[in-house]
Amino acid sequence: MRHRHYVLVAMTSDAPTATVPSDAAATLRELRRTRKRRRLGELDWYDVAYRVYLFALVGLVLVVWVSDAVDGAIGDTVDTVDLLTRGPAVIGLAVVAAFALGVRSGADGGPISVELADIRHVLLSPVSRRTFMLRPIGQRLRSAAFAVGLGGAVLGQLIATEVEGSRTAWAAACGAFGAIVGATFVATAVLSHALRVPRPLATVLAAGAVLWQGLVAWGIWNDTTDGLARIGPGNLAGRLALWGIDQRAVDVIAIAVAVAMAGAALSLGGRLRLEPLARRGELVSQLRFAATVQDLRTVVQLRRQLRSEILRTRQWGSVRTPLRPEPSATVRARTPAPTTPPAVTPRVIWARGVRSLRRLPLARLARIALLAAIAGVGGVLTYDASPLFGLLLLAAVFLVGLECLEPLSQEIDRPDLTDSYAIERGWIYVHLLVAPAVLLAVVALLGAAVATAVDPSLALGAFALAVPVAWAAAVGPVVVTVLDAPSPPSPTTLLGTPRDAESSFVPPEFAGFSTALKAAIPVVLSAVATVPVFVARFSGDVASVGRSVLGVVLVIALAVLWVRRRDAWTVKTRDFFEAGRAAQS
Amino acid sequence: MSQSSRSNRPKSNKTRARDARTSPQPSTASPKKPSKPSAVEPAAVEPATDDTATPEPSPPLPPAAITTNGLAKAYGDAPALAPLDLRIEHGDRVSLIGHNGSGKTTLLRMLVGMLEPSEGTATVAEHPIGSREARTAVSYLADQPVFYDDLTVWEHLEYVARLHGTDDWEQQAVDLADMVGLSERLDDLPMTFSRGLKQKAAITIAFVRPFDVMLIDEPFVGLDRTGREALLELLALAHDDGATLVVATHELSSVERSSRLIALSGGELVFDGDPSEADLARLTEGRSAESG
Numbered sequence: 001m002r003h004r005h006y007v008l009v010a011m012t013s014d015a016p017t018a019t020v021p022s023d024a025a026a027t028l029r030e031l032r033r034t035r036k037r038r039r040l041g042e043l044d045w046y047d048v049a050y051r052v053y054l055f056a057l058v059g060l061v062l063v064v065w066v067s068d069a070v071d072g073a074i075g076d077t078v079d080t081v082d083l084l085t086r087g088p089a090v091i092g093l094a095v096v097a098a099f100a101l102g103v104r105s106g107a108d109g110g111p112i113s114v115e116l117a118d119i120r121h122v123l124l125s126p127v128s129r130r131t132f133m134l135r136p137i138g139q140r141l142r143s144a145a146f147a148v149g150l151g152g153a154v155l156g157q158l159i160a161t162e163v164e165g166s167r168t169a170w171a172a173a174c175g176a177f178g179a180i181v182g183a184t185f186v187a188t189a190v191l192s193h194a195l196r197v198p199r200p201l202a203t204v205l206a207a208g209a210v211l212w213q214g215l216v217a218w219g220i221w222n223d224t225t226d227g228l229a230r231i232g233p234g235n236l237a238g239r240l241a242l243w244g245i246d247q248r249a250v251d252v253i254a255i256a257v258a259v260a261m262a263g264a265a266l267s268l269g270g271r272l273r274l275e276p277l278a279r280r281g282e283l284v285s286q287l288r289f290a291a292t293v294q295d296l297r298t299v300v301q302l303r304r305q306l307r308s309e310i311l312r313t314r315q316w317g318s319v320r321t322p323l324r325p326e327p328s329a330t331v332r333a334r335t336p337a338p339t340t341p342p343a344v345t346p347r348v349i350w351a352r353g354v355r356s357l358r359r360l361p362l363a364r365l366a367r368i369a370l371l372a373a374i375a376g377v378g379g380v381l382t383y384d385a386s387p388l389f390g391l392l393l394l395a396a397v398f399l400v401g402l403e404c405l406e407p408l409s410q411e412i413d414r415p416d417l418t419d420s421y422a423i424e425r426g427w428i429y430v431h432l433l434v435a436p437a438v439l440l441a442v443v444a445l446l447g448a449a450v451a452t453a454v455d456p457s458l459a460l461g462a463f464a465l466a467v468p469v470a471w472a473a474a475v476g477p478v479v480v481t482v483l484d485a486p487s488p489p490s491p492t493t494l495l496g497t498p499r500d501a502e503s504s505f506v507p508p509e510f511a512g513f514s515t516a517l518k519a520a521i522p523v524v525l526s527a528v529a530t531v532p533v534f535v536a537r538f539s540g541d542v543a544s545v546g547r548s549v550l551g552v553v554l555v556i557a558l559a560v561l562w563v564r565r566r567d568a569w570t571v572k573t574r575d576f577f578e579a580g581r582a583a584q585s
Numbered sequence: 586m587s588q589s590s591r592s593n594r595p596k597s598n599k600t601r602a603r604d605a606r607t608s609p610q611p612s613t614a615s616p617k618k619p620s621k622p623s624a625v626e627p628a629a630v631e632p633a634t635d636d637t638a639t640p641e642p643s644p645p646l647p648p649a650a651i652t653t654n655g656l657a658k659a660y661g662d663a664p665a666l667a668p669l670d671l672r673i674e675h676g677d678r679v680s681l682i683g684h685n686g687s688g689k690t691t692l693l694r695m696l697v698g699m700l701e702p703s704e705g706t707a708t709v710a711e712h713p714i715g716s717r718e719a720r721t722a723v724s725y726l727a728d729q730p731v732f733y734d735d736l737t738v739w740e741h742l743e744y745v746a747r748l749h750g751t752d753d754w755e756q757q758a759v760d761l762a763d764m765v766g767l768s769e770r771l772d773d774l775p776m777t778f779s780r781g782l783k784q785k786a787a788i789t790i791a792f793v794r795p796f797d798v799m800l801i802d803e804p805f806v807g808l809d810r811t812g813r814e815a816l817l818e819l820l821a822l823a824h825d826d827g828a829t830l831v832v833a834t835h836e837l838s839s840v841e842r843s844s845r846l847i848a849l850s851g852g853e854l855v856f857d858g859d860p861s862e863a864d865l866a867r868l869t870e871g872r873s874a875e876s877g
Binding site: 310311313321322324325326327328330331332333334335336337338340341342343344348352355356359406407410411414416417419420421422423424 | 697698699710715717718720721722724725727731732733734735736737739740744745747748749750751755756757759760761763764768771772773774776777792794795796797819822823826827828
């Protein structure tokens, strides 16, 4: 009530200079309490409990299964002394990478997002922004530390199957290390954002830190450094992860540093800029929805926007501005339309695709290269170590496919434009695949080069399989992208019900199932790409590998045919059902 | 109109040539056609006086630019557009007015093939809406400009022109950009533009491709004076050149340049005739005012 009085007084013309209301913090607490009460009141607790139960059950089964698969895969020859000597610097790369990512994220306006309504009504009011931001920053720190810590704990108990030390000790040590990594990322990002670190400086800081730790790790691993040159910024945290074998008091400094950074982030939270907070608030709400409906492509796109990753105005390799005619004395306002739809050469579409790819930002190209390298390593490990690494290979090649499909993605996301051209959509879509296919071939060769560097004996196989594997892995991303294009217009569904009323006739169980199916099918299709690698591992026969490659090529061809003819097939299917209904009636 | 807009800078040869083409009164440069008997014109409908009279077979109508037969749209139970019968002749310049939610955008989006009618049929340039032939003939300037993130304005112009089979597009593109004041931004990505610049880019793209019929939805939103007057001039030139124009707008000052006015209210046709005969203030007032 006092707060309302303050506002009313401030609005009158003879009001004194506005002063910060003393009970603003209490008002804020009350507002949050009320909203929380309402939110909790709307929760279906049975549903929440069921979801937690499912998550725990599936997680447990996965952990046990992976533990069984890993047990003995590396061998019992791990030298713990060697691990304690060389491990910390290498493991410490993770915490330094978190620092690097955090600095960059903060420079781009991350990592905190706040509801738009809170920005308009709370952050623009004379309430202490620091007080308000304590909660979102605290929540972000907590959730990042918990999520990465949990991952670390799971990994820790897996390590315990191969290295000496109890499962509990390993899980606790790696969990603590994970929590440090998560907290470091969030705290660094908030500090970078609050201190207005310019993007170029952030890039230099990030690259410098990673380079430093990388050189230290390289030197220690190869025994080429000593003295001060062995000190890296992530060593103590990395050593903490090995507490499953041996505990050292000085390593606690890593925890103290992480806590201090978190404290600094909380105290400087009031200095975060409103503009990126508002932008992220909008994007994050879309992201949550996309994640809820398992729309992987939208999630990837929104993540790019969250990172402020925009396409380049100037294409890579363009050195001069194009020559254009001078404006003429008379303007032609209209060219009469031809009487028949025009014939268009595919080169128009190919050129458009090339332009699109030549505008990919450096960060995205670097990500594509990194994913190619991971795919190369994943392929070698799948062949040499364990089939489980096939998952790593699949994830990397699937994401590379999504990253390279920018031209198709642009066209699919603007159906209004596509449908205004007097050309079949499928024809445009197919020709928009040409430029990404070329890029994927280059990326595949990069992956093969990395695989060769890891295991030179696999060079021939890596280079022979790289391109078909990369193209086949892109089938899933292509399908998930093309499925986002609207179907040819029709007032009724296949069952003949009005399209407007369609949703009301779909039972929730079926809707959930179809959503899950839509998310799973592209991944399953891309998984076909890994078949030649598995065939090579398990049979080792060149003829068998060749046959599997033929199968992969057939899948690629079918996918291209589907993209080209999808609309026609949809219409034919509808006509078929329509004819059936007509015959029945 | 256009002359006054450009009076704040020295007139180039091009401007003078345009002035010559549109003088003396651009608003009357497009000759007003007599009000046509439309399929639905409430004011003109007379009850039959002689039920027994045998109607004479009417001569076949010449091809129309746009026809709708019972075209309607509903979202679930909510009607957006009541069944509509229209016939718009080649070369007509039609203004489409109505309050917010009256069905203007719905009608245009159905005619361009982006929205599926709930009932009825329609043709554009004598072809079913949404067909390849219709898309060849119709250019649509939407109320919300849409662009690719990865193409500059110039590349949009090239892509769209070439996809419509036009090879000699460059000179026209340069002229159009110069006219709307976009010459300096041709190599920029439209995603970085303000609302007004986006609208100018959309106008340039809509005019660079060949068309016989242009459907335009709220074209003046966000435009500065230069852009607004350039658009009016382009519309006049295109109309002079024989194009059919349908402009949905709240800008009543632009209605007087039309040869025909169609007004919608609550999804229903409430006026179809000569703009000079219309009570524009009444036709565009909101639903609450009407009910009040």
